Amino acid sequence: MTTASPDPTGLAYHRMGRTGRHRWWRPLLGAVLFLPTWLVTVLMLHLFAYALGTAAGYPELPDGGVDLGPLRNTALDLTYIAVALPLILLAVRLTERRPAGTVSSVTGRLRKRWLAWCLLAALVPVTLLASASLFLPDDARADGESAAWVGWSPFLVSLAVLAVFVPVQAAAEEYLFRGWLTQAVGAFLRSPWLALLPQAALFATAHGWGTTWGFLDLLVFALTAGWLTVRTGGLEAAIALHALNNLLAFGVSAAMVDGLSSDDTAADAPWQLALADMATALLYAAIVTCMARRRRPQHLAAPADTPPPSPAMSCR
Numbered sequence: 001m002t003t004a005s006p007d008p009t010g011l012a013y014h015r016m017g018r019t020g021r022h023r024w025w026r027p028l029l030g031a032v033l034f035l036p037t038w039l040v041t042v043l044m045l046h047l048f049a050y051a052l053g054t055a056a057g058y059p060e061l062p063d064g065g066v067d068l069g070p071l072r073n074t075a076l077d078l079t080y081i082a083v084a085l086p087l088i089l090l091a092v093r094l095t096e097r098r099p100a101g102t103v104s105s106v107t108g109r110l111r112k113r114w115l116a117w118c119l120l121a122a123l124v125p126v127t128l129l130a131s132a133s134l135f136l137p138d139d140a141r142a143d144g145e146s147a148a149w150v151g152w153s154p155f156l157v158s159l160a161v162l163a164v165f166v167p168v169q170a171a172a173e174e175y176l177f178r179g180w181l182t183q184a185v186g187a188f189l190r191s192p193w194l195a196l197l198p199q200a201a202l203f204a205t206a207h208g209w210g211t212t213w214g215f216l217d218l219l220v221f222a223l224t225a226g227w228l229t230v231r232t233g234g235l236e237a238a239i240a241l242h243a244l245n246n247l248l249a250f251g252v253s254a255a256m257v258d259g260l261s262s263d264d265t266a267a268d269a270p271w272q273l274a275l276a277d278m279a280t281a282l283l284y285a286a287i288v289t290c291m292a293r294r295r296r297p298q299h300l301a302a303p304a305d306t307p308p309p310s311p312a313m314s315c316r
Helices: 026-056 070-082 084-095 112-134 152-186 192-206 212-232 236-254 271-295
Strands: none
Touching (some): 026 070, 026 152, 152 192, 152 212, 236 271
């Protein structure tokens, strides 16, 4: 079996898996390695938290877990997702035989300066979303009711904890969906839109089925973040929007009494909030697109970044 020929003009982000070492079975092997490893890791974390919580005298939940309190439970749930990040990078390195940094961007690394610019660009639309959410009627909120203010002290403590866990959780989801899955499909398909469709559907499905508007909102977010990833050559734009968006959502929950105890997700959004969130994503995409025209982030991998096929691996 012959290897894939490197593109002399450079590879687009979604084609970064199409290297000289590409084989059709390598992405599948990566999935076989990643999914069980992640599930086992989550199970071990759950058992560890259960043991500590039981020893400390925390009450049990109906599902058999330990109730560590709303903030600790939220931090633990975010950790379950965050641990996927190193496992994704390990799967790429071991099974696809390419640098793990190629999932970050076409330069082989996370571009911190471009990430900072994207975070700055996300402040405007996310602030507008936060302002719009204040004017939603009670029956248009995800939980369907208003709640009492929790107080400054517990709110600031919650905000500090969330500021640590939420960005890593958001980055892990981006590396999984807009990163690894997009590149796995893109190794077979040249069209970026065809490569982006599966990750968008899986991303929306992974959040569960709540409302039709909530599901549509997740699809629009995933497609917008995916398009920005291909357009700018890396995950920085998607991570910036996802992290600030989630910080807003969790921050609003943390501001209300028992807000972090809610089981609602983005999939449960009512139509008013879903429309506002979709407008936020599209406005952000417009801002980043304009910014990319001025700052010109590298959106194609340099030809030299694609390793040449090894003579020993030229056939099977």
